[in-house]
Amino acid sequence: MKGIVFTEFFEMVEEAHGYETVDKLIASCNLSTDGIYTSVGTYPSSDMFELVQKLSDQSSTSIPDLLFAFGGHLFHTFTQKYQSFFQDHTHAFDFLVTLHDHIHVEVKKLYPDAELPSFAYQRTDNHSMEMTYSSERKMSDLAHGLLHHCLGYYDHRFSIEKENIVEDGSVVLFKISIV
Amino acid sequence: MTVQDIKLLERKFQREKAARKKAEEILEKKSLELYETNKELQYLNNTLKEAIEEKNEELNETQTKLQEIADTVEDTLFNMDHYGNIIYTNRYATHLTGYSYDELLKMNCIELIEPSMQTTMAEKLIEFTKSDDNFLYLEFQIVGKNKETTWIGQKTTKTKLPNGQYKYNAIARDISQQVEDRERLLKAKTLLNENERKYREIITNLSLGICEVDLNYNITSVDKNFCSLTEYSREELMGKHAVKLLTDGAGRSIIEQERKKRKKGVSSIYTVEIISKSKSKKTVIISGTPKFDENGDIIGSIGVHFDITDRIRDKQQIANIQDELHIFKLKYESILQRMQLGVIETSTEGIIMKANEYICQLLEYDLSDILDKSITTVLGENLKDNHHLSEVPLDQQIDNIELKIETTSGKNKNVVMSMAPFYDAELNTKGHISVLHDISDLKKLQTNLKEAKLIAESAQKAQKQFLANMSHEMRTPLNAIVGMSHLLKDTTLNTEQTELLEVLSSSTSILYSLISDILDMSKIEAGIIEVQSKPFLLKKLLDNLYKTFSIRCKEKDLNLKLEISPLVHDSLIGDELLLNQVLINLINNAIKFTDSGSVEIKVDLVKNINDTQILQFFVIDTGCGIEESIQENIFEPFQQKNNTLSTGTGLGLTITKRLLEILDSEITLTSKIGQGSTFSFEIQLAQDTTTTDVNDHVDDNISQQFDNKYHLHF
CATH class of the missing domain: 1.10.260 (434 Repressor (Amino-terminal Domain))
Structure with missing residues (x-):
């Protein structure tokens, strides 16, 4: 880590x-x-x-609350440190879909030994998207915190439903709705 | 600040310091790595430079080589920029266009294209630029510097440059010859199609049967006419081996010939016999033509069939008739030339058109003397009394008029002339044929014959007279001798005198008989005996004979028998006298040569033919018989059974045979030595259907027999 x-x-x-x-x-x-x-x-x-x-x-x-809060802290740090990744977008979904194929790829270039979670996306339109989180470290609550603050960062009114696809929390589905 | 606070800060500081050191370590390590990597990169950079330089050199070499190749090829290679401006071209382009290299480099490729095609070609190039295709082939005409046009086939490829524009590479080839060939081929094809259509029409109208075969002679196509020619349906013919339609020999020979012709690709004509479905033979002219595909390879043959069966038959018949006519003509001419008849052919105006050799000989002319002259002139000159000819119209037929003419040398000739018109096909009189027959010799012969007849007649008369005279002249003294002898018997004579008188009497009798026979023979030889045909009674004739000879038989102690078949008709018509004499001679003969036994007269009916009867007469004796060797000659004159003349002249049987010959009969003899002889003959006599009285003259005649012999009377 x-x-x-x-x-x-x-x-x-x-x-x-x-x-x-x-x-x-x-x-x-x-x-x-x-x-x-x-x-x-x-x-x-x-x-x-x-x-x-x-x-x-x-x-x-609780650990989930702790991790959720830590996600918020981390997102704040990221927006400070890596401004350029965020400023090109106006919609959270546009940023989120770059995460796996773009940002994580850049991260891997800088830190070849980084162990990153993987994301799969299903974007219906600008109002709803499903993201699937997969990681052996089962830190989906951290991801939840990050997602929450990301949507907030782009000034969306939103709701996120979290659902374990695998019982142990290694694969988790986030259903995001923007009002 | 408490101690605790200080300690806390101290721990924090220691941790921060340791973290900083760790971070420095990591960063230092990273820097080192970076340095190493940089060094490596620098090295790579240097080698890359070298490699690029090397490759550049290689590339330049290749380009030079390519340039050389490009300049030597007989295709124009050129490059164009995005707008079609020529930016490179090989040497051949200058040859093709007539423009110099520098001139070409200032030109746009469209400028070279023939003005009427420029728009189309430009549009096609633009379209190519926009499309995904990387290959374009165009054909167009270019106008060279000297205004000569050339057909070009151009292949174009495109390369996208980093600035988004395209660069075009093109290969252009002079295809004028190909285009010309193509156009010529197209024209020829059009003409060919047109011709094919025309010929097919002609063929259909001409009833020519068409049959196409592949290389193995299997039928691939037939037309209606061919079907009706062979009497097979199209379905039956398709795929059939065409040669099977021909007679055996013809098929083999055609395949052989067709194989040779196909190699040369030329047509051929055969006359063959084909066998139709109904097995009838048809004579057909086949014109075989090789069939080609688009590449010019032979793929089979097309056969055009023309049925000439009827024509051949007609031709044959005409030829036969012509032959016959020719033979007939030769025969006719040869007959005309050689026959002993003069033939003259004249025109309707009487001008001599033809004449045979004989007429020339007859008239003693050369053929050239009489040709083209009038027949009346030619014959007229030779006619003494020529009234016949001038009076006869020339358009009529003259039958056998006799003319007397005098030949050039003055000989008199008798001729028979016939003349008949002859006609042309429309039955118009075309002229006359005159036939002249020289009958001068015939006339002479006729005269001679008349003379000969007169001589013969007088000679015959003389002979008859002589014989008549002779029989009278000889018999008169003989009768006197006989009569005197009888008278002498009545006188008183001594024995010696009586004996002498007997000798005299018998000698006289022999002499009389001899004279009679000789006279009879003479008469027969002279041919002056005429067969009479008068009614007579056969039974009476035979009865008389029986009576006459029974006395002599009694003297010799012989049994005389008479047997007449009841089927024999009594009243008959014929020559009674001759029949009587034949029987007398035979009976006489039988009695003479029979010393004991019997003499039998027998008459049988052989058959009835209408109103006539064929009768067979037998005279059978039981006498000494006749040797076989003598039997053949017995009827010849002066032949006798015992070869002596002592008992007669030896003419008896000869006379009998001759008399029977006169009566159309033949005598037969069967005899055995010591057992006797049988003489027989058949004679045909008409039945006398009219009831007539018995004619007594026969009896009278017979009663007049002297020494039982009958003598002929004239």
Whole structure:
């Protein structure tokens, strides 16, 4: 897992609860790096799962809620850092369909070892689209948070229905409707 | 700030520092990687440059080679830009167009095209640019610098340049010859089709049967006429081996000939016999023509069949008639020339057109003397009494008029002349044929014959007179001797005298008999005996004979028998005298040569023919018989049974035979030595249907017999 996910995760926690919580979280986990992450490095996913689990325990917030919130944080960071990917579009669907075939391809060029989820799309018109999420890391809630804030970013009034296609959450269908 | 806070910050700082170091490590590693990659890239760049230079050189070489090839080919190669401007062309283009290379490079390709075609060609090029096709073939005429037009076949391909424009590569070839050939071929094809249509029409009207065959002579197409010729339906004919329609020999020979002709691709004509479905033979002229496909390869033959059966038959008949006529003419001419008749052919005006050799000989003329002269002139000159000819109209027929003419040398000739008109096909008189027969010799012969007849007649008269005289002259003294002898017997004579008188009497009797026989023979030889045909009674005749000879038989102690078949008619018509004499001679003979036994006279009916009866007479004796060797000659004069003349002249049987010959009969003899002889003959006598009184003259005649012998009277 890319280092940016860890650094942004700690950033979000520090912003919300202060460095003390971050320090406490690091101390409570048995992390492979002793809590030292750089955005250009690559680290085991298990570190992230442990951090999320421990934070959920300590903050009495569920893991899905935690991941959904982290999706929102991440999207915000992306819009800051990678402005150009977003500014070419005016409709969220137009951006979303570039995700798998365009943005992820560029990501792979920069980080050949990046492990990215894959998306399949079925766009009926400008008002409804179905996206299928597939990833062994089963972090569809993170994707949900990202999607939610993406639609918000393009000023759509919308609703998202989430449905597990595979029980364990490795394949998930998002039904997006724009009013 | 609490200690805790400080420691927290410290941990944060430591973590940040460690993270920074980690990041530096990673970045340093990445930079190194980047450096290495850059170095590699630089190396690659350098080698690429070299490679490009090398390839460029190669490319230049290839281009030079291609240029050379392009310049030597007999096709025009050129490149055009997006707007059709010529940007490259090979050397041949200058040859084709007459323009120099520099001139061509300033031209647009459309400018070269013949003005009337320019618009169409330009449109086609634009269309090609827009289309997905990468190949275009066009044919058009170009106008060269010297204003000469040339037909061009042009292949064009296009290449898209990075700026979106196209570049065109074209190969143009001079196809004037091909176009010309194509046009000529098209014209020829049109003409051919037209001709074919025309000939088919003619053929249909001419009742020519058409049959097409493939290379194996299997029928591939037939027309109606061919069907009616062969009497087969189209379905029956299709696929059939055409040669099977011909007579055996003809088929083989045609295949042989057709094979040779096909090789040469020429037509041929055969006259053959074909066998129709009903097995009748038809004589047909076949004109066989090889059949070609579009490539000019022979794919079979087309046979045109013309039925000449009727014509041949007619021709044959005419030829036969002509032959006959010719033979007839030859025969006729040869007869005319050689026969002993003069023939003259004259025109309606009487001008001599033809004459045979004989007439020339007859008239003692040369043929050239009389040709083209009038027949009356020619004959008239020779006619003494020529009134016949001048009086007869020449358009009529003259039958056998006799003319006397004098030949050029003055000989008199008798001729018979006939003349008849002859006609042409429309029955108009075309002239006359005159036939002259020289009868001068005939006339002479006629005169001679008349003279000869007179001589013969007088000679016969003389002979008759002589014989009459002789019989009278000889018999008178003999009768006197006989009479005197009888008178002498009545006188008183001594024995010696009586003996002498007996000798005298018998000698006289022999002499009388001899004279009678000789006279009879003479008469027969002279041919002056005439057969009488008068009614007589056969029974009476035979009774008289019986009476006459019974005395002599009694003297010799012989038994005389007479047997007449009841079927024999009594009243008959014939020569009683001759019959009587024949029987007397035979009976006399029988008695003479029979010393004991019997003499039998027998008459049988052989058959009735209408009113006549054929009777067979037998005189049978039991005498000494006649040797076989003598039997053949017994009827010849002076032949006798015992070869002595002592008992007669030896003329008896000869006379009998001759007399029977006069009566149209023949004598037959069967005899065996020591057993006797049988003489027989058949004679045909008419029945006398009229009831007449018995004619007594026979009896009288017979009663007048002297020494039982009958003598002929004139």
